[in-house]
Amino acid sequence: MFLIPARGGSKGIPGKNIKNFNGKPLIWYSIDLAREFAEDKDICVSTDSPEIVEVVRAYGLELPFIRPSEFATDTASGYDVIMHAVRFYEEKGILYDRVVLLQPTSPLRTVQHLKESLELFDEAVDMVVSVSELYNPVYLCYNEDDKGYLKKLAENTFTRRQDMPKVYKYNGAIYIMRVDTLKKMPLSEFSRIKKYVMSDTDSVDIDTPLDWEVAELIYNKRLKGEYI
Numbered sequence: 001m002f003l004i005p006a007r008g009g010s011k012g013i014p015g016k017n018i019k020n021f022n023g024k025p026l027i028w029y030s031i032d033l034a035r036e037f038a039e040d041k042d043i044c045v046s047t048d049s050p051e052i053v054e055v056v057r058a059y060g061l062e063l064p065f066i067r068p069s070e071f072a073t074d075t076a077s078g079y080d081v082i083m084h085a086v087r088f089y090e091e092k093g094i095l096y097d098r099v100v101l102l103q104p105t106s107p108l109r110t111v112q113h114l115k116e117s118l119e120l121f122d123e124a125v126d127m128v129v130s131v132s133e134l135y136n137p138v139y140l141c142y143n144e145d146d147k148g149y150l151k152k153l154a155e156n157t158f159t160r161r162q163d164m165p166k167v168y169k170y171n172g173a174i175y176i177m178r179v180d181t182l183k184k185m186p187l188s189e190f191s192r193i194k195k196y197v198m199s200d201t202d203s204v205d206i207d208t209p210l211d212w213e214v215a216e217l218i219y220n221k222r223l224k225g226e227y228i
Contacts, residue, residue, distance in 0.1 A: 001042055001089065001096040002034040005081050006104050007072050008049025012208050017047075017104045018055045022219050025055050026206070029107040034100075036111050037118070042096075044085050048072035064088065079186045086179060099177045105206040106173035107215060109198075117174045117196040126181040126192040130174035132203040134167050168195055171203035 006027055010016040018025045027045070034043045045056050048067040056063060065088055071080050082099055089096060098121065102109070113130065120128045142150040174196060181190060204215045 001044055001085065001098075002038050002100045002102060003082060003085050004030045004034065004043070004045045004102050004104060005078070006045055006047040006049070006052050007067075008047060008052055009072070009074075013206070013212060015051070016206065017049075018052055021107055021212075022216055022223075025059075026107060027052065027055065027104040028059055030102045030104045031056070031059055031061055033109065033111065033114060034102060037100075037114065044089075046071075046081055046085055077186070079182075082177070082182060086182065095179075097179055099175075099179060099182065101175040101177065103172050103205070106171070106204070107206070108202050108204055108218060109173040110202070113196070113198060113202065114174060117176055120194050120196055121176045124192065125194045126178050126190045127187070128174070128176040128194045128196055130171050130198050130203070131168035131195045132171045132198055132200055134169045168197070171198055172205040173198060173203065 004027065006017040008017075013019065017027045020026075021029065031043065031045070040061055043061060045052070045061065045063050046065075046067045047053060047056070047063070048069060048071075053063055053066065067081070068084070070076065071084050078101075082101065086096070086099065100114075100118075102114075109130075117128050117130060142152055145151050175187075177187070177190075201218055204211060204218065206212050206215055
């Protein structure tokens with residue numbers, strides 16, 4: 001199953017998921033990507049918003065359900081949303097072995113990114129997740145001693161940033177999860193996780209108006225062949 005979660009109550013950018021991004025609703029980019037890998041019957045948009053329902057249907061994709069209100073609050077977890085979709089299909093006798101979650105807020109994610117991520121998913125992992133590299137913060141971290149003087153953290157024995165071990169952060173673009181594992185535990189307890197590294201440029205996750213402007217700038221430069 002390809003799952004596109006799209007709650008209606010965006011505060012940072014009102015109507016974000018259906019706002020026009022370079023000429024078409026933001027959520028359509030995730031639908032386009034899912035359609036490169038799956039038939040419409042295996043693509044699920046989970047939303048509580050009538051406006052989003054209308055925009056998705058206008059793109060020719062039927063929604064299997066309207067997300068119940070208890071899974072559309074500020075306190076509802078992503079895990080709750082995923083498991084609601086999994087159980088909905090199972091009750092209809094449709095059993096999926098994996099969920100590919102595509103958040104609408106990552107319009108710079110490409111077919112190649114998803115193809116390469118899917119190639120990493122095998123029996124040995126519970127999840128493949130897209131990440132971007134994060135400069136190891138330990139190199140820059142200090143704390144105070146008992147006299148109020150700053151000192152390097154005890155574990156920071158490196159003198160150059162280049163020598164620090166690499167660290168990563170989830171960028172929100174791609175999650176490929178094993179359903180059997182989801183049934184046993186929430187994502188935070190997964191232990192067999194493989195990373196798929198994306199560049200900072202590809203990893204823009206739209207949360208604020210500035211994120212939106214940056215993503216549109218990058219997208220338009222790509223269209224002109226001016227990739228940055």
